[in-house]
Amino acid sequence: MLSSQKNLNKSFFMLLSLPATAMGFALSVQISALSWILSTKYHLEIEEIGLVWAAGPIAGILGQVVIGIISDNVWFWNGRRRPFILIGGVLSTLMLLALPNIDVISAAMGIEGILGVAIAVALTLDLAINVSFNPTRSIIADVTPEGVDRTKGYTWMQTVSGTFGVLAYAVGAIMGNITLIYGGAILVFLFSVVPTFFIEEPRELSEDQDGDSDGPGFSFGELVHTTRPLWGFFIYSVYAMTLRVLEVDLGHYWVEIGLGILTVTLVAESLFKKEEGLSKEAASDLGFKKVLAAHSFTWVGVQTMFVYMFAYVTYEMPGLSDVQMGRVVSISFLVLNAVGALLPAFVLEPITEKIGRVKTHMACMGVMTLGYAGILFLGGSPLMVYILMGVVGVGWAATVSLPFAIMSQKVDQTKMGLYMGLFNLSVVLPQLVASLGVGELIGSAANKNIIFAICAGSLLISTLAWTLVKENAPANA
Numbered sequence: 001m002l003s004s005q006k007n008l009n010k011s012f013f014m015l016l017s018l019p020a021t022a023m024g025f026a027l028s029v030q031i032s033a034l035s036w037i038l039s040t041k042y043h044l045e046i047e048e049i050g051l052v053w054a055a056g057p058i059a060g061i062l063g064q065v066v067i068g069i070i071s072d073n074v075w076f077w078n079g080r081r082r083p084f085i086l087i088g089g090v091l092s093t094l095m096l097l098a099l100p101n102i103d104v105i106s107a108a109m110g111i112e113g114i115l116g117v118a119i120a121v122a123l124t125l126d127l128a129i130n131v132s133f134n135p136t137r138s139i140i141a142d143v144t145p146e147g148v149d150r151t152k153g154y155t156w157m158q159t160v161s162g163t164f165g166v167l168a169y170a171v172g173a174i175m176g177n178i179t180l181i182y183g184g185a186i187l188v189f190l191f192s193v194v195p196t197f198f199i200e201e202p203r204e205l206s207e208d209q210d211g212d213s214d215g216p217g218f219s220f221g222e223l224v225h226t227t228r229p230l231w232g233f234f235i236y237s238v239y240a241m242t243l244r245v246l247e248v249d250l251g252h253y254w255v256e257i258g259l260g261i262l263t264v265t266l267v268a269e270s271l272f273k274k275e276e277g278l279s280k281e282a283a284s285d286l287g288f289k290k291v292l293a294a295h296s297f298t299w300v301g302v303q304t305m306f307v308y309m310f311a312y313v314t315y316e317m318p319g320l321s322d323v324q325m326g327r328v329v330s331i332s333f334l335v336l337n338a339v340g341a342l343l344p345a346f347v348l349e350p351i352t353e354k355i356g357r358v359k360t361h362m363a364c365m366g367v368m369t370l371g372y373a374g375i376l377f378l379g380g381s382p383l384m385v386y387i388l389m390g391v392v393g394v395g396w397a398a399t400v401s402l403p404f405a406i407m408s409q410k411v412d413q414t415k416m417g418l419y420m421g422l423f424n425l426s427v428v429l430p431q432l433v434a435s436l437g438v439g440e441l442i443g444s445a446a447n448k449n450i451i452f453a454i455c456a457g458s459l460l461i462s463t464l465a466w467t468l469v470k471e472n473a474p475a476n477a
Contacts, residue, residue, distance in 0.1 A: 005143065005199065005200060008144065008149055008152075010156070013152055013153060013156035013157075014156060014160055015195050015198060015199065016139070016140055016143065016153060016156070016157070016195075016199060017156050017157040017159075017160035017161060018160065018191045018192075018194075018195040019085045019089070019132065019135075019136040019139070019191065019192055019195055019196060020133070020136035020137060020140075020157045020161050021157075021160050021161040021164050021191050022089055022092075022132070022136075022187070022188045022189075022190075022191035022192035023088070023089075023092070023129050023132045023133045023136055023188075023192070024161035024162075024164070024165055024400075025161070025164050025165065025167075025168055025184055025187055025188055025191070026092045026096060026125070026128075026129050026184065026188045027129060028164075028165045028168035028169065028184075028333070028337070029096060029099075029168055029180055029181055029184040030099075030122075030125065030126075030129075031306050031333060032168060032169055032172040032177060032180060032329070032330050032333055033099065033172065033177040033180060033181055034052070034099070034122065035049055035307060035308075035309075035310050036177055036310060036325075036326045036329065037099065037100065037177065038052060038118060039310060039322075040322040040326070041100075041103075042102065042103065042114055042118065044115065044118070045443070046308070046311055046439060046442065046443040048115055049307070049439075052115070052118050052119050052122050064130045064133060064134040064420070064421040064424040064425075064428075065223070065418070065421035065422060065424070065425070066421070067084050067130070067131050067134050067135065067417070067421065068134045068138065068416075068417035068418045068419070068420050068421030068422075069417065069418050069421065070084075070417075071084055071134070071135050071138065071417040072414070072415055072416065072417040072418055075203065078201075079196070079201045080135075080139075080142070080201050080417075081135030081136070081138055081139040081142065081201060081417075082135075082139075082196045082199075082201065084131050084132060084134075084135045085132045085135050085136055085139075085192055085196050086192065086193060086196060087128075087131060087132075088128045088129065088130075088131035088132025088133075088135075088192065089128075089132055089188060089189060089191075089192025089193055090189065090192075090193070091124070091127075091128035091131070092125060092128040092129055092132065092188050092192070093185045093186075093188050093189040093192075094128075095121055095124050095125035095128055096125065096181055096182075096184055096185040096188065097181075097182070097185050098121045098124075098125075099121060099125070099181050100178055100181055100182075102114055102117050102118050102121055105117055105121070130424075132192060133424070134417060134420050134421050134424065135417070137154075137157070137404055137420055138416045138417045138420045139199065139201065140153040140154060140157060140404075141153075141404075141408045141413070141416045141420075142201060142202055142416065143199065143200075143201065143202065146408070146409065146413075150405055150408060151349055151352055151357065151402075151405045152345070152349060153405075154344075154401050154402070154404045154405045155344035155345045155348060155349040155401050155402075155405075156344070156345050157401065157404075158340065158341070158344040158345075158397065158400050158401035159341055159342070159344045159345035159346070160341075161341075161400070162337050162338075162340040162341025162342075162344070162397070162400070163341040164187070165337035165340065165341065166334055166337045166338045166341055168180060168184060168337075169330050169331065169333045169334030169336075169337055170334050171183060172326075172327075172330035172334075173327050173330035173331045173334055176323075177326060177330070223422065225285075226285065226288065226289065226422055227292065227422055227425055228266055228269075228270065228289060229266050229267050229269075229270045229289050229290075229292045229293040229296070229426075230266075230292055230293075230296060230425055230426060230429050231262070231263075231266055232259050232260070232262040232263025232264075232265075232266055232267075233263060233296060233429035233430055233432070233433055234425075234429055235259055235262070236256070236259045236263070236432075236433060236436075236437065237429055237432040237433065237436065239255060239259070240432075240433075240436040240437055241432070241436060244436060256437065266293075267293040267296070267297075267465070270286065270289040270290055270292075270293045271290055271293050271294070271465055271468040271469075272468065273286060275287060275470055284410050284411065284412075287410040287469070287470060287472070288407065288410045288411055288419065288422075288423075290465075290468060290469045290470070291403065291406060291407050291410065291423070291426075291469060292422075292423065292425070292426040293426075293465055294462055294465035294466045294468070294469055295403050295423075295426040295427070295462070296426040296427075296429065296430045296462075297430070297458050297459070297461040297462040297465060298365065298395075298399055298430075298458070298459060298462040299426065299427045299430040299431055299434075300430040300433055300434055300438070300454070300458040301368075301372065301454065301455040301456070301457075301458030301459045301462070302396070302399065302455075303430060303431040303434035303435065303438075304434045304438050304442075304451060304454050304455050304458070305372075305392075305451070305452075305455050306333075307434060307435060307439070308438075308439070308442055308448075308451045309329050309332065309333075309451075310325060310326070310329050311442060311448050311451065312379075312448050312449070312451045312452065313325050313328050313329055313332075313385070314448075315447075315448035315449070316379065316380055316448070316449075317380075317381070317382070328382050328385070331382070331386060332385055332386060332389045333389075335386050335389045335390050335393065336389045336390070336392055336393045336396050337393070337396070338390075338393065339390050339393025339394060339396065339397060340393050340396040340397040340400065341397075342397075343393075343394065343397035343398075344397050344398075344401040344402075347397075348360055348364070348397060348398060348401065348402065352402070352405075356471040357402050357405055357406045357471065358406060358466065358469050358470070358471040359471065360398065360402060361398045361402040361403065361406065361466060362463060362466035362467055362469075364394050364395045364397065364398035364399075364402075365395055365398070365399075365459055365462050365463040365466055366463045367391060367394040367395055368391075368392050368394060368395020368396070368399075368459050368463075369395075369456055369459040369460045369463055370391060371388050371389070371390075371391030371392035371393075371394070371395065372392060372452050372455040372456035372459055373452075373456040374388040374391060375388045375389070375392075375452045375455075376449055376452040376453055376455075376456055379452070395459065403423075404420075404423075406469070406472075407419065407420075407423050409472040410472065438454060441454075
């Protein structure tokens with residue numbers, strides 16, 4: 001074991017962050033370049049781009065949960081998480097290289113349309129990212145004790161990952177998205193492969209704080225019960241994807257309205273239920289459900305921004321060329337990630353020690369809501385969009401760091417991979433809603449400002465929901 005790992009030095013936290021950085025960088029490349037390349041090079045419509053993006057959340061549903069369960073219970077290549085980080089890193093590299101060559105791949109396979117190939121490449125890329133993302137986050141919990149060191153692990157993860165995310169958008173803005181894609185492939189390979197050989201994983205996972213653990217077993221019933229707040233999102237995703245694949249238009253939205261009511265009901269049921277008087281196991285289960293409920297609405301707004309930012313810029317600034325539009329989007333995400341990189345370790349982590357993780361995160365969600373509202377009412381020029389994206393970045397800094405630390409307090413430590421995968425459902429299911437339902441709404445709307453109306457509304461709901469999440473007492477100071 002490296003002395004830096006034994007002493008939990010900052011250098012170890014930085015090393016520990018690199019595998020997650022690799023996957024975050026791959027995701028940054030996808031966010032910056034996928035919609036742009038599908039729109040400008042392959043001329044897909046907004047609804048088709050949304051369908052391509054829907055492939056990612058589907059991969060997340062399968063990849064993160066399954067890999068989480070498996071990685072809790074296996075040991076090979078001298079690691080529990082290491083094998084999946086290596087496999088996902090290599091596969092992500094190959095799919096990044098495929099992105100600018102979708103037309104070549106389609107022609108080589110004798111396929112006339114490229115939509116199917118685009119979906120296949122996006123699905124494989126996201127599956128590869130998700131194969132690695134769960135282990136890269138779970139390994140931080142595996143090798144750090146609960147409390148301040150655990151928070152440091154996740155805030156440093158976001159600081160290092162966010163810094164390279166800034167680099168991704170800077171390269172896209174200055175040198176173009178094609179250069180970003182090929183450079184990203186090299187970085188993803190190096191950061192996912194090399195660090196894993198210098199991080200020593202524990203052969204046995206620690207039990208929960210009170211020593212109560214029933215081991216890393218798993219049942220389908222546990223998955224269904226634990227994810228109850230997300231049932232509405234899941235049912236809608238299956239319904240909407242089925243209609244899209246079969247090209248069925250029902251001509252009404254009664255099902256969508258019914259599922260919306262179901263979603264609000266299940267989310268409210270979890271949020272307003274009291275944890276007092278429950279057994280430790282029941283209180284932990286309810287606490288995890290509350291985190292799922294609050295976090296899910298964050299990602300409806302965030303995914304809407306990521307997927308449809310290009311449509312907003314095109315609508316608000318019609319004089320821009322395709323290249324200029326792509327540059328504005330890249331710089332916007334650069335600003336977002338610059339703030340997201342600077343804040344976690346240097347600002348948010350010290351604040352959490354004073355007021356707690358949950359209150360810190362709730363405040364950041366409120367700031368993000370104001371940022372989205374600002375873009376809705378004031379974002380008419382590139383400069384104003386850049387300034388307001390900096391405000392949104394406060395929430396982004398918290399979104400990709402603090403919920404992991406909050407969630408890890410509430411679950412059995414021997415099942416961290418499983419629960420990290422279940423927690424990811426509060427990301428990918430809302431992403432599907434944004435890619436399918438929101439995409440259809442935006443495509444039919446004449447005024448594309450609706451994009452940030454949806455973002456602001458979703459984050460407002462999330463902010464209010466986080467006020468109902470209970471802060472766990474720290475395990476150590």
